[in-house]
Amino acid sequence: MGSYVVSTKEEQQAMLKEVGLESMDQLFSEIPEKVKLNKQWKLPEGISEMEVMNIMEELAGENKVFSHIFRGAGAYAHYIPAIVKSVTSKEEFVTAYTPYQAEVSQGILQSIFEYQTMICELTGMDVSNASVYDGATAAAEAAAMCLQRKKNKILVSRTCHPDVIEVMKTYCYGNGTEFQVVPEKDGHTDLEALKQLLTSDVAGFYVQQPNYYGILEDYETMGRLVHEAKGNYIMGCNPISLAVLKTPGEYGADIAVGEGQPLGMELGFGGPYLGFMAATKEMMRKLPGRIVGETQDKEGERAFVLTLQGREQHIRREKASSNVCSNQALCALTASVYMAAMGKSGMQEAARQCASKAHYLQKSLEEAGLTLKYSQSFFHEFLTETPVAAAQILDALEEKGYLGGLPLGDREILWCATEKNTKQEIDDLVEIVKEVCQTWN
Template sequence: MDHYLPHTEEDLKEMFFKIGVKDFSELLAPVPPEILLKKKLNLPPALTEVEALAHLKQLSYLNRSERYYTCFMGGGAYDHFIPAAVDAVISRSEFYTAYTPYQAEASQGTLQAIYEYQSMICALTGMDAANASHYDGATALAEAMYLACNHTGREKVLVSRGVHPHYREVLATYAHASGIQVELVSLTDGVTDQRISEEALSNSAAVIVQNPNFLGFIEEVPQFVEKAHNAGALMVVSADPISLGLLEAPGKQGADVVTGEGQGLGNALNFGGPYLGIFAVKKPLMRRLPGRIIGATTDNQGRRGFVMTLQTREQHIRREKATSNICTNQSLCALAACVTLTLLGEEGLKEMADLCLQKAHYLASKIAKINGF
C-alpha cells in the first residue's frame, strides 16, 4: 500500500478553477518551452520501505561524525558533552517545536521554559532583558548592529578584527543592504587596539568586540565602554556563554548589548545548524530588542502565568516596521541551553569553563612544541 495519496481529479479541477486555469499545461504556459523537460525523469524503480531504509543506512556508513573523531573545529562550533536529560526533555512532544502559539493559555509550559531561559541569560550576561532566541551568534550580532544604528540615528559601526571572520561577513552583508558603514579596528598583540580616534567614534553607532575574541585573547571591555559612551555610541559585546562561568559578565562591565552563540550549551554540532543566537540588552533598549519576549504575569484570580509581552515591536503586528523578523525560531535550542544550565548550576558552569581553559592551554603548549609552529 502506498503511503502517498495523490490528488484526485476532483481536487485538481477545484484547484485549477480557484487559480483561473483549465489544466496543468496552462499552469506551465508562462515557463519558456526551451527549459521545460520534455521527457520522463530517468528514475529507478520505486523501493519498498524496507529497501529504502537499507539503502539510506548504507549511504550513512560513508559519513564519519564527531563520534569517530576528535573535533577541534572551534570558532563557535563545539563538541561538548550533552547530558542525557537534555534530549529527554527537549524531545517531549509538548516541547518538540520552535513555534509558540499566539494563545498564551494553550502553551504555558513552552512559555515558562522560554521565560526561564531568558532569566538565565540575563543572569549570565549581567543584562536586564533577553529575547526568546535568535538564529545564531552571527545574526544576533548583526541585529545588534541594527539596534545600535536605529537607537543612535548613526550609520557607522566600529568592529574589531578580533570578531569571528564569519560574523564579520554576516555584518557586512546586513550593512550593505542597509547602507551602514562598517569600519574595522585593528589588533595589537592579539587584542583590539584601544587607540580609536575621537573622530572615528564621534559618528559611530556602536563599538563591537568579541570576548574572548576569535584568537582566544581577553579584551579590555571596560576601556571600550568608556570610549563608546563618551562618544554617544553603544557598546556591543559578542560573548561566549561558557566563558562567563569564569569571566565577569559584560553587563557588569558596562556593555549595552550582549550577543553570543549558544550552541555549546546542550546543542549538538548539527552539521552547522540549527544553532542558538543569544541576545540581551539593558533596560533602556528593551523596546528595541528584536524577537519575542516572554513575561510573567498574574490572571484575574491571582495565579501566575506567562505571556508574550511588548508584541507591538514584532512583525506579526508592525510588519515591515518591526524591529526584526525573528520570532521563536530557535526556542527548542534555547530549551536545550536552559536544561543544560539548570543541570550544571553555577558551580558546574564554572567547572566547565575552567576545563575548557585548561585544555585549550594544554593543547596550545603541545602544538607549540611541533616543528613549524
C-alpha cells in the same frame, strides 16, 4: 511511494463527492492550464521508510566522525548531559508551534521565561529575548538596535569570528548602514585605531570575548571609549566562558549576544544553533523577536504570555524592529536544560576545565615544537605557529582519528580544547604532532 496522508483513495473520492467535485484536478481549476505541472517532472518516485533510512545512513557514512576533536572556531564539542536530549525530544515541545495560544502553551512559555532568566544571569544583563537564529545573526540584529537618525555607522573588531563579521556586513548592506572593521594588532583590537574610528556617527561597536584567537582583550577600555563617543557597546560572548569570566554587564555593555551552541547543542555541521541576545532595560523595547513576560489570569493564577509585541512584524509590519518570526525555540530549551543540569558549579567546572585543558595542550604543543603566536591570556582557544606546514600536522592527526585545530594560514593553527578532552587524549595528540615536526623539520 511514502505517504502521511490519512484518507484512503475511497475516502478521498467520497469527500470529493461531498464537496461537489468529481476529481482532484477540479480542486486546482484556477491554475492556468499552460503552467500546470507536466506529469513527467524529474523528481523520482517515492520510496519506503526502510529505503529512505538506508540511503540516509549511507550518506551519513560518507562523513568522518572524529572521536577526538581539538577544533573550535565558532562550533564547540562539549559533553551533553543525557537529560538534555531526553527533555528536548518530548513531542509536546518538538511538534508545537510558536506559543500564540497562551492557555495551552504555558509549558513552552514558562520554559522561555526561564531561559530568558538564565541568559540574564549568565550575561549580567537586564533583559533577554527568546532567541534568534545564531550568534552571527544575533550580532547583526544587535547592530540594528543601535541605529539612530544621526548614528548610522557600525564598527566591528577584526578579531571577531569571520562569519560574524561577514553576516553583520551583509545586514548593513541590506539596510544601508555604514560598516567598518577596526583593525587588529598582535591578536587584539587596535585601540588606537578604534579611538580614531569612533566618530560621532558611530551607532555601535561590536567585539568578541574571548576573541577569534581565544584571547581575552581589554574590554573595560573599549567599553569606555565607545561610551565616550556616545555609541553603544555590543559584546559577543562564549556562554560557557561566562560562568567564570567577567560578564558584559560588568563591563558596561549595552547589548550582549553570542552563539549558544556550546550550551548542549550538537555540532550538526553548523546548525541548528542558537543566537542569544540580552540588553539593558533602556534598550528593552528595541530587542527583536519574541519576548515572554509574566502576568496573571483572571483567577490570579501565574501565567506567561508573548509580550511587548508592539515591536514585532505581525503588528508593526514595515515599522517593526526586525522581521524575525520563527526563532530557535527548541535550541533555547536545549540551552535551558543544559544550564539547569550543569547548575552553577557544573557550568563553572566546565569553563575551568576548558581553560585548564587548553592551557595544558598549549604547553605540551610548545614542547613539541610549535610556538604560541600571541602571548595574551586566553580561554580555551589559542593560535600557534608551526615549524612545518600546518597541513602535514593536521593530515597526520586526521589519519589517527583526531580533528586538529583549524589552519588559519600555511603555518598557523587555531587550537581548541574543552572539558571533553582528557589528559591522555591530549598527550597522544601531542605525540603525533611531535613526530611530524621531527620528521619534517
